[in-house]
Amino acid sequence: MDDQPSVSEGLKKGIAWDNLSVDEVLTAYNALEAREILKTTEIDIMLCDIEMPVENGLQLFRWVKENEIDLLCIFLTSHAEFSYAREGIRLGAFDYIVQPALYPAIEEVVRKAVAEVMKKKGNETIMRQGQVFRKQRASIAANAIRHYLEGNSNYRDIENLTELHVLPDFSLNGYVVMLQIVKWDGRKEVWDAHLLEQTLDNILQEIFAPNNQKAVLAGISEGVFLLLLQSYYKEAITEDSLTRQLMFLGTVCRQFFKCQIACYFSNPGRLYEMAEKWKKLDERREDNVSLQPGVFFVSGDKPKREHVFRLIHTRQWEGLFADGHPRTVEEQAVNLLDSMARRGTLDKQTLLYFYQDYMQLLYTVLKSQNRDISDVFQTMEEMEIYRNGMKSIDDMKKLICFVTIKWQVEPEENDVKAMIKNVMTYVDANLDSAISRNEIAEQVHLNPDYLTRLFKKETGQTLKEYITEQKMKSAQSLLRTTNMPVSFVAAKVGYSNFSHFSTAYKKVMGRTPQEERG
Numbered sequence: 001m002d003d004q005p006s007v008s009e010g011l012k013k014g015i016a017w018d019n020l021s022v023d024e025v026l027t028a029y030n031a032l033e034a035r036e037i038l039k040t041t042e043i044d045i046m047l048c049d050i051e052m053p054v055e056n057g058l059q060l061f062r063w064v065k066e067n068e069i070d071l072l073c074i075f076l077t078s079h080a081e082f083s084y085a086r087e088g089i090r091l092g093a094f095d096y097i098v099q100p101a102l103y104p105a106i107e108e109v110v111r112k113a114v115a116e117v118m119k120k121k122g123n124e125t126i127m128r129q130g131q132v133f134r135k136q137r138a139s140i141a142a143n144a145i146r147h148y149l150e151g152n153s154n155y156r157d158i159e160n161l162t163e164l165h166v167l168p169d170f171s172l173n174g175y176v177v178m179l180q181i182v183k184w185d186g187r188k189e190v191w192d193a194h195l196l197e198q199t200l201d202n203i204l205q206e207i208f209a210p211n212n213q214k215a216v217l218a219g220i221s222e223g224v225f226l227l228l229l230q231s232y233y234k235e236a237i238t239e240d241s242l243t244r245q246l247m248f249l250g251t252v253c254r255q256f257f258k259c260q261i262a263c264y265f266s267n268p269g270r271l272y273e274m275a276e277k278w279k280k281l282d283e284r285r286e287d288n289v290s291l292q293p294g295v296f297f298v299s300g301d302k303p304k305r306e307h308v309f310r311l312i313h314t315r316q317w318e319g320l321f322a323d324g325h326p327r328t329v330e331e332q333a334v335n336l337l338d339s340m341a342r343r344g345t346l347d348k349q350t351l352l353y354f355y356q357d358y359m360q361l362l363y364t365v366l367k368s369q370n371r372d373i374s375d376v377f378q379t380m381e382e383m384e385i386y387r388n389g390m391k392s393i394d395d396m397k398k399l400i401c402f403v404t405i406k407w408q409v410e411p412e413e414n415d416v417k418a419m420i421k422n423v424m425t426y427v428d429a430n431l432d433s434a435i436s437r438n439e440i441a442e443q444v445h446l447n448p449d450y451l452t453r454l455f456k457k458e459t460g461q462t463l464k465e466y467i468t469e470q471k472m473k474s475a476q477s478l479l480r481t482t483n484m485p486v487s488f489v490a491a492k493v494g495y496s497n498f499s500h501f502s503t504a505y506k507k508v509m510g511r512t513p514q515e516e517r518g
Contacts, residue, residue, distance in 0.1 A: 008029060012027055014103045015107050015110065019107075020111055031060040034046075035063065038069055047074050048073060048074070049077060058091065061091050062091060075095075075097065076101075078099045094112075095112070097109055141166045141216045143218075144167060151275070155272075166216075170270070173268045173271075174228060174237075174270075176277040176281065177226070177265040178224065178225070178265070180262045183291055191257065197219040200253075203252055204249070207252075212231060214230050214232060216228040224285070226274075229242070243297075262285070264281045265296075267299070287349075291394060313332060313333075317333075321407065327445065333358065351390055354396065376403060385399055420458050422443070423451075423455065431471050469508055471494060471495075475493045475505060476505075486502075490513075
């Protein structure tokens with residue numbers, strides 16, 4: 001920039017900018033024009049005359065600094081006075097050229113400025129890459145572990161990540177731990193897979209880092225995670241201390257995630273044996289078909305089972321199905337599963353035998369009625385229920401319940417109306433207690449899910465909505481016709497928690513109990 005157009009144009013045309021790796025050259029003939037360019041265009045190097053009308057080059061450079069515009073400034077001036085140079089250096093100018101100067105001399109200074117800009121940008125790129133790497137290190141570690149398990153990893157890559165402290169040292173001893181979410185007490189949909197893994201990793205760092213232990217987490221499948229643990233020092237992690245830490249993790253998960261977890265681990269060993277250890281842990285997980293939470297130590301090979309489980313109720317259940325009592329079959333089957341889970345005799349193989357025998361029972365009964373399995377499982381969602389029954393005790397119960405509902409013969413319209421009337425009569429007679437859906441289903445001898453579906457179809461209300469409405473109508477009558485304290489009224493309609501009663505009353509009646517009484 002120069003206030004003399006001939007000087008500015010001379011610099012633009014006389015210097016070999018292409019040879020200096022300069023992409024674009026812009027000219028301004030005063031400080032005002034320069035400011036407009038600097039506001040809208042990213043400039044790396046500014047050649048600026050000091051002597052200009054209205055505002056000189058030093059004042060312009062002060063404005064640049066005040067507005068935090070990142071550029072290198074080279075001053076051009078015909079004054080050789082040291083005060084100019086000193087002021088320019090104080091402001092942070094890159095260099096100072098006394099005019100007249102030959103173009104090659106100017107080019108040399110610009111070349112140095114270009115090199116400085118390139119160096120600076122390179123450092124900034126490295127810093128940005130470093131920041132990205134630090135943010136992504138957990139994901140990088142998780143991907144490396146998953147690839148290693150799949151056999152798709154180059155061991156040199158593992159060594160590089162170890163040197164960068166992203167992974168523990170695979171040549172040293174450590175623990176391979178499996179974490180499995182077995183039950184959600186809260187809302188599972190609140191957590192997407194990435195957020196869940198990221199949050200769980202943060203919790204693990206808080207648990208293990210204070211003990212000088214490196215913890216690296218990788219999500220393997222839905223609700224299943226692999227955790228690598230290794231001490232930073234020669235002192236090994238003991239089985240007792242790890243058990244305590246994992247038990248504490250289970251407590252945190254219940255409180256924070258509203259879920260229950262099972263943790264499986266075996267003896268420590270070289271982490272390059274991770275795949276073999278993981279296979280043993282996965283076998284133990286598959287055996288936990290009752291989905292028990294807790295910390296489980298996995299040792300040695302699984303002993304062979306000598307006894308092969310078989311259902312002994314087959315003929316009895318066939319008769320119950322044939323006589324139209326699938327609900328009784330459901331109750332007995334669920335009770336049997338729960339009993340085996342309590343005794344510790346329900347594992348993957350036993351559940352598979354149970355599933356096979358139950359399905360064979362179903363095939364036999366259907367065949368006797370000239371029906372096919374496709375009559376029961378018709379949609380893709382229903383086929384998933386059919387296929388998943390052998391995976392866990394909850395999946396098996398879901399399958400049994402589904403079959404019960406499908407087997408239930410749709411009653412005649414008059415029978416439905418009579419059943420609904422019986423339900424309403426039972427509710428009215430028990431408004432002072434906490435009435436449950438299962439309790440009502442037991443009274444009318446129907447599956448709870450089937451009862452709910454029929455009740456909604458017939459009345460337009462869910463069973464829960466009807467019960468709450470009847471309780472609030474009874475409470476309204478008591479509030480209007482008696483001087484009974486509101487807390488007593490709440491107890492009279494089966495509410496032990498006054499706050500819950502007040503909330504339910506306002507939702508149904510549109511006003512609080514206190515407002516009702518006036």
